[in-house]
Amino acid sequence: MSVADHALAAEVIPGVRVVQLKPHVDARGRFIESYRQEWFPGRPAMVQGNRSDSEPHVLRGLHYHLKQADYWYVPAGRVFVALADLRRGSPTRGRVATLELGDGRDLGVYIPPGVAHGYYAIERSTMTYQVDRYYDPDDELGVAWDDPALAIPWPLIMDGPPLLSPRDQKNPPQSELDPARLPP
Secondary structure, eight states, rough: OOOHHHHHHHTTTOOOOOOOOOEEEETTEEEEEOGGGGTTTTSSOOOOOEEEEETTTTTTEEEOOSSSHHHHEEESSSEEEEEOOTTTTTTTOEEEEEEEEEEEEOEEEETTTTTEEEEEEOOOOOOOOSSSSSSGGOOOHHHHHHHHTOOOOOOSSSOOOBOHHHHHHHHOGGGGGGGGGGGO
């Protein structure tokens, strides 16, 4: 899939934005500007940066927030990203978009509140992500990664279920989410 296809895949969910990053390469190596606030006019500034390292076959998510937005970039490795619009008032509620980050795909992805997000490590990977709110355990929500209603085409590289955290193993299907904890 080309970079243009990735951008189109994410654009099916309003508020999601894929940014094509521009590497600068010379004899010394490579430099890339991975984030600029001006790329996201009218959106809150990012206040916390995080890093997640994953072994192959690890799946993180699906997570969603009522208040927090995320910005993801994968400087090493390769991950398959899945996004699902859970916002009750969205014209694309229930729609899923997928794309790959890393492995020479110099893309960043902005994920607004209410859009469930998760990723599967196709190979050992490092993801850096920024958020526009400090960690709040009350805003850490989840939906099952394998919910048949979402029908996400995860590219599992091994037989059997992916490696999940205990928290993610307990995420319910969309049909069992508490209506009071769904995004507007």
